[in-house]
Amino acid sequence: MKRKNYEFPTAYTVLFLILIVVTLLTHIIPAGKYSRLSYDENIKEFVIEKQNSENVNIIANQQNLSDLGINIDVEKFMNGTIKKPMAIPNTYEKVNEKKSQTFLDLIISPITGLVDSIDIIIFVLILSGIVGVVNKTGTFNIAMKTISQKTRGKEFALVVVAFLFFAIGGTTFGFWEETIPFYSILIPLFLSNGFDVMVPMATILLGSAIGCMFSTVNPFSTIIASNAAGISFNEGLKFRFIALIIVSIIGLMYLYLYIKKVKKNPENSVVADIQEESRQKFLKGFDENQDEKLTLKQKMILFLFLFQFGIMVWGVASLGWWFQEIAAMFFAVAIVIMFLSGLSEKEAVNSFISGASEVVGVALIIGLARAINIIMENGMISDTLLYYSSNIVSGMNGGLFSVVLLAIFAFLGIFIPSTSGLAVLSMPILAPLADTVGISRSVVVDAFAWGQGMILFITPTGLIFVALQIAGIPYNKWLKFVMPLIVIICLLVIGMLFLKSLI
Structure with a gap:
């Protein structure tokens, strides 16, 4: 009897297995919680939330912050720079009430995860619906052919431009979840230029991840971490900017060498066995020999389609938009494109529904990933992991402290994928420990950004499975492609942290 070839489990199975493991961890790791401090702008006072007791209100002044061991300017709370409740140092307590998650909690959590993630799910569905309508008009096929002709012989320039776009977005305002729509747009374009499907996947994810990891002025990462650490984000800014340039060059070189290797021998492609399947999926109806030009109506549709992403970037960066506002804007654009398309009402609506139906699997993955965080939160083990981590690094020498801290933030980033949340x-717990070992608190901020940023490349609880599902790439193939680069970046940031702790 012929033995079947081993196939790596789907993203759904991997996430559900992780969900089971995290549920079991709530039975092993004690539940615990730090007291939290927040600012109530209605009464202009601080509110201290304690476990198993009533909230306590205190006057919002610098002295009370100092008494709590929080070395942060009180204005940061009052002007809204710090919005989320902040952990108060030396207040960790074990929770007597049992918080272990049951089998019923495990089964319910994916449903709750879908409900909690409904804003991003609706955003993905609407965008994919628009793609379905634009595809029906033939606009994308003609546009891809035109771009392919103009970039012939200089295809890598397409990689460089796209990579830098996502890296700049990541380092300035945390361009991460907002990259989701670009996979279904850029993958066909890259495939039509002769690349395998791994190249657009890596260009988008590596560019964005490296930008977020080496954040310079990202308000959701470096700035909020610096504020929570009680320092200005300008501390270490030049160092982070230089690191961003160095690692971006390394990332582009890594992509270039991979592209060169695959061009020499297509069998060297990590995704060689699914390349034909990818082309059929993303280049359906694409005819390289077709000689067509965009009509005025198609040009208007293409302009609107691209223009909405510019509005999205502006809204997120300047107006604080989140997925609800972005989805509403995209929905409005969808209606306009339907009218411009020249399709009948039935054709337009069916094209929209068909496009949206292609990402139902992505929606399920988003819900499953959120379910893992829900089990962690309800099991109350995140604070316990932080408490144990702070005990590990306490009393270490500066160089070792910074490197171990990097590993701790990478570990915590698996369970707490939100940069602002982590x-x-x-920061209020770990940043003061830098003072005891005689190094700058900016080292802790860098360890935070680089540790959590490094895990963005592979953590199943983040965006990676969503992107892989869109691209149709198995997780094991992504790991095979990206792990050598992660090792290189890891060694580099360890060296940079060690060097910075000695300066």
């Missing part, structure tokens, strides 16, 4: 939880 910042306000961990």
Whole structure:
């Protein structure tokens, strides 16, 4: 009897297995919680939330912050710079009430995860619906052919421009979840230029991840972490900017060498066995020999389609938009494109529904990933992991402290994928430890950004499975492609942290 070839489990199975493991961890790791401090702008006072007791209100002044061991300017709370409740140092307590998650909690959590993630799910569905309508008009096929002709012989320039776009977005305002729509747009374009499907996947994810990891002025990462650590984000800014340039060059070189290797021999492609399947999926109806030009109506549709992403970037960066506002804007654009398309009402609506139906699997993955965080939160083990981590690094020498801290933030980033959430939880606890070992608190901020940023490349609880599902790439193939680069970046940031702790 012929033995079947081993196939790596789907993203759904991997996430559900992780969900089971995290549920079991709530039975092993004690539940615990730090007291939280927040600012109530209605009464202009601080509110201290304690476990198993009533909230306490205190006057919002600098002295009370100092008494709590929080070395942060009180204005940061009053002007809204710090919005999320902040962990108060030396207040960790074990929770007597049992918080272990049951089998019923495990089964319910994916449903709750879908409900909690409904804003991003609706955003993905609407965008994919628009793609379905634009595809029906033939606009994308003609546009891809035109771009392919103009970039022939200089295809790598397309990689460089796209990579830098996402890296700049990541380092300035945390361009991460907002990259989701670009996979279904850029993958066909890259495939039509002769690349395998791994190249657009890596260009978008590596560019964005490296930008977020080496954040310079990202308000959701470096700035909020610096504020929570009680320092200005300008401390270490030049160092982070230089690191961003160095690692971006390394990332582009890594992509270039991979592209060169695959061009020499297509069998060297990590995704060689699914390349034909990818082309059929993303280049359906694409005819390279077709000689067509965009009509005025198609040009207007293409302009609107691209223009909405510019509005999205502006809204997120300047107006504080989140997925609800972005989805509403995209929905409005969808209606306009339907009218411009020249399709009948039935054709337009069916094209929209068909496009949206292609990402139902992505929606399920988003819900499953959120379910893992829900089990962690309800099991109350995140604070316990932070408490144990702070005990590990306490008393270490500066160089070792910074390197171990990097590993701790990478570990915590698996369970707390939100950069702002991890910042306000961990910085008040871990940043003061830098004072005891005689190094700058900016080292802790760098360890936070680089540790959590490094895990963005592979953590199943983040965006990676969503992107892989869109691209149709198995997780094991992504790991095979990206792990050598992660090792290189890891060694580099360890060296930079060690060097900075000695300066």
